[in-house]
Amino acid sequence: MKVIEVRDLRKRYKKKEALRGVSFEAERGDLGVLLGPDGAGKSTLLKVLAGVLEFDEGEVRVLGANFRDYREVERVRGRIAFMPEGLGHNLYHTLSVEENLDFFAEIHALPKEVARERKELLLKVTGLLEFREREAGKLSGGMMQKLGIACSLIHLPDLIILDEPTTGVDPISRREIWKLLLMVSQKEKKTVIISTSYTDEAERGTFFSLLHEGKVLKSMNPEELGDKSAGDIFVEMVGERKEEVSIPFGIRGEAPDPAIVVDRVSKFFGSFRALDGVSLEVRRGEVLGLLGPNGAGKTTLIKILVGLYEPSEGKVLVAGEDDPRRIKRRIGYMSQKFSLYSDLTVRENLLLWGSAYGILGGELSERIEEGLRMLRLEEFRNILVKDLPLGIKQRLGLLSSFLHGPPILFLDEPTSGVDPVERKFFWKLIKHLSEEKGVTVLVATHHMEEAEFCDRVCLLSRGRVIALDTPAVLKRELELVEGRAYEVKPRDLYSSLEALERKGLTVVPYGRRLKFFTKGETEEVLREIDYEWLREAEVSMEDVFVGRLERYEASQG
Numbered sequence: 298m299k300v301i302e303v304r305d306l307r308k309r310y311k312k313k314e315a316l317r318g319v320s321f322e323a324e325r326g327d328l329g330v331l332l333g334p335d336g337a338g339k340s341t342l343l344k345v346l347a348g349v350l351e352f353d354e355g356e357v358r359v360l361g362a363n364f365r366d367y368r369e370v371e372r373v374r375g376r377i378a379f380m381p382e383g384l385g386h387n388l389y390h391t392l393s394v395e396e397n398l399d400f401f402a403e404i405h406a407l408p409k410e411v412a413r414e415r416k417e418l419l420l421k422v423t424g425l426l427e428f429r430e431r432e433a434g435k436l437s438g439g440m441m442q443k444l445g446i447a448c449s450l451i452h453l454p455d456l457i458i459l460d461e462p463t464t465g466v467d468p469i470s471r472r473e474i475w476k477l478l479l480m481v482s483q484k485e486k487k488t489v490i491i492s493t494s495y496t497d498e499a500e501r502g503t504f505f506s507l508l509h510e511g512k513v514l515k516s517m518n519p520e521e522l523g524d525k526s527a528g529d530i531f532v533e534m535v536g537e538r539k540e541e542v543s544i545p546f547g548i549r550g551e552a553p554d555p556a557i558v559v560d561r562v563s564k565f566f567g568s569f570r571a572l573d574g575v576s577l578e579v580r581r582g583e584v585l586g587l588l589g590p591n592g593a594g595k596t597t598l599i600k601i602l603v604g605l606y607e608p609s610e611g612k613v614l615v616a617g618e619d620d621p622r623r624i625k626r627r628i629g630y631m632s633q634k635f636s637l638y639s640d641l642t643v644r645e646n647l648l649l650w651g652s653a654y655g656i657l658g659g660e661l662s663e664r665i666e667e668g669l670r671m672l673r674l675e676e677f678r679n680i681l682v683k684d685l686p687l688g689i690k691q692r693l694g695l696l697s698s699f700l701h702g703p704p705i706l707f708l709d710e711p712t713s714g715v716d717p718v719e720r721k722f723f724w725k726l727i728k729h730l731s732e733e734k735g736v737t738v739l740v741a742t743h744h745m746e747e748a749e750f751c752d753r754v755c756l757l758s759r760g761r762v763i764a765l766d767t768p769a770v771l772k773r774e775l776e777l778v779e780g781r782a783y784e785v786k787p788r789d790l791y792s793s794l795e796a797l798e799r800k801g802l803t804v805v806p807y808g809r810r811l812k813f814f815t816k817g818e819t820e821e822v823l824r825e826i827d828y829e830w831l832r833e834a835e836v837s838m839e840d841v842f843v844g845r846l847e848r849y850e851a852s853q854g
């Protein structure tokens with residue numbers, strides 16, 4: 298049975314035609330993934346499907362209701378869950394984690410026992426069990442996102458629409474969330490439609506659709522991919538950004554070496570210890586990647602370094618300064634939840650930022666024009682920030698952070714929700730700033746492939762540094778502990794999975810593939826699953842992340 302039938306859908310916002318004749322279908326039990334460049338129209342399509350945005354032309358039938366007629370939309374609204382894009386936008390920030398879940402269960406009139414069972418399951422899957430009493434507004438970004446997903450799933454409606462649910466979510470939780478979505482679609486036969494900026498996620502659903510400039514360019518099922526990845530298809534259809542980066546304006550002042558010193562820093566919120574004796578140094582001109590599970594303390598550390606929080610213990614030196622007011626003048630900061638004025642346009646925001654740092658007149662206009670061109674923001678210059686798609690907001694956030702030419706840059710998840718092509722460009726820009734301009738960069742990310750671009754990587758867990766080294770050393774160390782990594786080809790995925798699990802090996806799904814480490818039993822394991830099915834795989838930073846954390850958690854009991 299078709300749960301969604303869309304024909305020739307058109308939607309315009311004032312002058313902008315966001316959807317230009319979209320056709321789209323999904324059946325019961327489908328898990329459909331929307332991919333597309335920033336601003337392609339994904340959120341617009343999802344809002345129409347959820348019945349929260351009116352459309353101009355075309356036919357939209359959802360759960361048998363004709364969405365032209367508003368009374369029909371209302372008839373099925375209770376059977377649709379919708380999570381909008383953005384961290385914690387569907388939550389009550391002054392209610393606790395548990396109260397949020399209870400609230401959503403109650404408005405959908407779930408029987409008490411069912412609500413209790415589901416709540417416990419969702420708290421477990423999202424890793425929020427130990428934080429059930431914390432106010433939602435005090436959760437980390439990724440924890441908020443996971444609570445948002447849990448609140449959308451608690452009444453298990455027939456159609457679940459999630460706009461970028463895994464943005465800001467750490468790699469381990471991302472796997473758990475995917476397991477949950479697969480269970481909801483395969484076992485419960487619910488229909489799930491999500492958008493994502495992770496192309497590997499497109500390979501895990503029943504189909505994916507690539508949107509570009511308000512049209513569906515391609516819809517396919519992952520089996521049709523052959524040897525290609527969804528990322529390859531994305532780049533083929535959308536095109537790469539091949540141009541070199543060159544930032545014509547100068548950096549104001551130079552940082553000392555080390556540029557950042559963190560000395561035995563702890564931070565308490567009430568009795569909760571968010572940072573626990575963190576010490577590290579960032580060398581001048583280095584790009585240091587900050588990784589860690591949601592709630593590890595990455596944002597807290599960055600906020601201390603940029604002078605927004607005072608440490609409870611220990612001290613920091615940034616650009617040789619220990620006074621938060623002086624630090625703020627020497628750095629650039631892109632925060633996780635945006636320090637942008639939502640009722641001002643893109644250009645107005647940049648004017649305010651630049652002039653706050655004393656850059657004025659012609660020089661400011663030149664910097665803004667150059668920045669808008671470089672980050673492909675020109676067409677958005679007169680759009681209010683609140684109307685910008687997430688990925689475009691991120692571009693503006695990045696530009697504001699370095700517009701005034703600071704020698705040290707703090708970027709808190711700059712690429713979350715940014716499309717893969719633009720994400721690569723962000724990294725070209727970050728590397729250019731560090732290598733050509735000598736800028737020191739501290740960058741938090743959940744995109745593990747980006748950790749490869751960092752000079753060194755710091756892995757935080759529960760407020761402590763558990764690893765700090767170059768990506769190459771961390772990967773080599775993992776190989777020594779875990780053995781060689783192998784990948785299993787897709788056609789034999791499930792039989793291989795069983796064979797491997799019988800051997801007691803942890804098998805990790807990577808899109809349509811599986812990956813495992815041989816742990817010194819190479820011959821025996823390889824014999825059990827035909828050699829032909831295997832290929833040697835490279836150890837990735839995601840393996841390092843998972844491996845290190847698992848070992849750390851085990852050592853802590």
Ligand SMILES: Nc1ncnc2c1ncn2[C@@H]1O[C@H](COP(=O)(O)OP(=O)(O)OP(=O)(O)O)[C@@H](O)[C@H]1O
Nearest residue numbers: 310315335336337338339340341684686687688689
């Ligand atoms: N309320 C609005 N007013 C004006 N223009 C809008 C509004 N909402 C969206 N747009 C425009 O419509 C286009 C599509 O936006 P949409 O949010 O659907 O993109 P998206 O594919 O979800 O992007 P992202 O993944 O980056 O969030 C963009 O050009 C956007 O600027």
Ligand SMILES: Nc1ncnc2c1ncn2[C@@H]1O[C@H](COP(=O)(O)OP(=O)(O)OP(=O)(O)O)[C@@H](O)[C@H]1O
Nearest residue numbers: 435436437438439566571591592593594595596597
């Ligand atoms: N104002 C606050 N009051 C109470 N607890 C807080 C407050 N701010 C942060 N925390 C807690 O401190 C911990 C660390 O949060 P932080 O935002 O630094 O994590 P993070 O590593 O940046 O996570 P994410 O990857 O999800 O962004 C979390 O458990 C969070 O709930």
